[in-house]
Structures are given as structure tokens and as C-alpha cells.
Amino acid sequence: MLDVLFDDVKRMNKRQFIYQVLSFGMIVSSALMIWKGLMVVTGSESPIVVVLSGSMEPAFHRGDLLFLTNYPDEPVRVGEIVVFKVEGRDIPIVHRVLKLHEKNNGTVKFLTKGDNNSVDDRGLYAQGQLWLTKKDVVGRTRGFLPYVGMVTIYMNEYPKFKFAVLGCLAIYVLVHRE
């Protein structure tokens, strides 16, 4: 069965082969452009994140998919669930805002805590950092889908599975004509 797949490729002339490669490129580009488009529309550098830990139970569980926005003219408020990144670590953390200080010129500093944690996040912040600022925020949670993110968690825990799935998809697109 495998050689039937490759028969089609062998019979392709140069132009058809270039078109197959470009078709594959366009599928990847479309996904990329949709992602970048979402980034621009929501204002967040990562508009869709997966919850990785159980620190926000029972609101969010591990494997939930979150939709974020990060509009500059919408201030962060206490009680909102925000996704932030600590300087030096690039794993985003999803926790609730506990305390907030706001100056007249609009600068804010706030403290967060996971619903399921017993202490606030000061232990998670960078060395010497006691408050988070707007620039640490990736976005505010606007909506969620349960369980959907488990696929991403599996793909990250079993990289071979990820490469196998992506590899098969790539080969299928490259070889299948029209």
C-alpha cells in the first residue's frame, strides 16, 4: 500500500511536485495566519492557552482550553482570572487577582493566588518581586472549553506521538494529488 502512495509522487513532474510542496506550505501558513490574526484581534500574545495544573480547581481543571483577551483600555480588576508569565520563566500561570493597587496615572500592581492553593503567588514571582504589573499579563480569561486541551498536554508529554501525528499528516498532504 505504501508503494501505491509513492507511485503517484514518482509520476509527478517538476511543477506538480512544486505544487504539492506549496499546498503543504499553504496549509501550514493558513494555520499560522489564523493564529497571528487571533493574536492581533485579541491583543494577547497567546490568545489560547491550556491549563496545565490543578491550582484553579474547581473552576478550571488540567486540560481545559482558555480564551484570552488583552485590550490595553480594559483594566485588570480584583476577582478576575488572569494568565501571566513570570520573568525568566515562560510557562504561563492561570490564577485569580487577589489585591490590586492603582495609581492615578493608570499604573497597576496586583497580587494573584490560585483558587486551589493555600498561599498567594509571591513564592512564584521572580526573586525580589512582590507584585505583578500589566506587562507580565498575557491576557484575561474570557471563555473556556473543558478537556479540549488534553491533546496538547499529551503531545507535549509524549513528543514521539506529536511527531508521528504531524509526520503522517505531512506525508499525506505531500503525496496525495489534488
Place this chain on the structure above:
Amino acid sequence: MTNETPEVVKINKWDGAAAKNAIDDAIREVFTGELKCKESFALIDGRLFLCALAVGVALYALLWDYLYPFPQSRLVLIICVSSYFILMSILTLYTTFKEKGIFVVAREKVSNNTRTWEASSYVKKHDDKYNLVLVMRDSSGRTREASVNKSFANFIDTNGTVVQTLIVNEITKLYNSLSSEKKEK
């Protein structure tokens, strides 16, 4: 490209798309071989150019965003995303209206005329009828068209091999009918 022994093209006879592609390829060989026409790649190259441009825009956006992380790259991203989707629409319009299923465009010099032959085909899903439309344009601007609507079984034997001679006969019939109609008028 002349072969000593012609390549035996064997496909899954139940796969409609593969059968159409196999017959299209065989017809292309008839035009470049027996009928001694020169294939023109302008149409296909146009499509390849549009695709390459779209992928280029996407890669540019990726690179720019990598070099200047998100908030700064916002304007460039907006431009790239919109132009990407505009290019995709142009590409869809191009394939639907300009290409229209044409799989070979061949040019032929006859006496002092240059004739352009365009062959396009389509198969309906789950139908075994292969529809071929052959259009001839000559230098005086006249267009003639002929079509054939036959089952795959007329060209592909029970093993799934395309029988080249049957294709040659069919195409030659169409070619002659289109060429001679012109002379009568």
C-alpha cells in the same frame, strides 16, 4: 521525453480522482508526443506564483514576529494576515474562473497559424463518467470546442492500466474534428 518502452501507468481503478489524473496525464502525453505540440505552462505557473507569494507573506510575518515580539509587530502582522487572506481569495478565484479544470495547454504551429489547445476535464463524485472538453483557439481569434463524455472503462482496462492507444485514438478523433471544422468554414 521519449521512452524506449512507455511507462505503464497503473492505478486503483476504483479511485475516481486517481483515474482522472491518470487519464489527464495520458492525454497530456498525446499532445506532446503524437500531435507534436509544445506545452505551455503559463497557467500553472500563475497558480504556483500565487501560492508561493502567499507562503512568502506568511513566512515574512513569522520572521518579523520572531525578531520583534508581539506588541511591536502588531502593524506588520495585521498587514500580513490581511494580505494572506486576500491572496487566498485571489487564488480561489484564479483556480475557479481562470483555470477551470484545465490540465494541459498546448501550442501547435500549423502552416502559418499558431493554434492553442486547452484540455480540461472533470469527474462527478462517485460517477464513472470522464468528461473531457477540448477547446481550440487559432490565431485569427476563432474558438472551437468539442467534448467527450465517456466512462473510465473506455480507457482503463481491468487491471487499472491506462491503455494509451485508446486515448490516442480518442484525442486524434477530437483533434481532427476540430481541425477540419475550421477548414470547411
